[in-house]
Amino acid sequence: MVEHERLFKQVLPVLNSKLEEIKLNGYEGIAIEDLWNFCLQKKWRKKNLAEIRIHEVVSTIFSLRASEIVSHLQIQQFQSTNWFSELNQDELKELLNPAKHNNSDTENN
Template identity: 80%
Template sequence: MVEHERLFSKVLPVLKSKLEEMNLNGYEGITIEEIWNYCLQKKWRKKNLDEIRIHEAVSTIFSLKASEIVNYLQIQQFQSTNWFSEVNQEELRELLNPTNNNNSDKENV
């Protein structure tokens, strides 16, 4: 489900055009929804979207730079990634308390 579906449906051709432009410039793997979410969260976050005019939305979308969206997506990925998801609790304790491992290494020398 897309947020603000009324506005989204009106500017969908513009979003498709921007996506095609980005693909032609070598930025593949980006979706229309990601471009839309970037606009919602970065460009229009302080605006009341029920009052935004279509020409404002179109102008904003056409003025987007691919690098802006890529940077935004990278930051979103870093913020949502759980860096320790593959590490179990015992491994995490060993990583955070390395003194036990150092003592056993000294005894073996």
């Protein structure tokens, strides 16, 4: 379910138009929900959406640049990725305490 669904439905044609423009510029893989969430999280995070006027919403959507949306999506992806999920406990300990493991390696030689 989309946050602020009533407003989302009102501006859906605008979001579709902006998404088409973005795709014409060679940016694939962006969904309407990505545009909407970007606006909610970055453009309107300090605003009360119950009080925002429809023309402000439309203006904001039309002023979006593909590069800022892509950057936002990349940052979100980096923040949500668990870089160490494939490591076992010993490998994690070695990463966190490399000096201990390096000393034991030199002692063995």
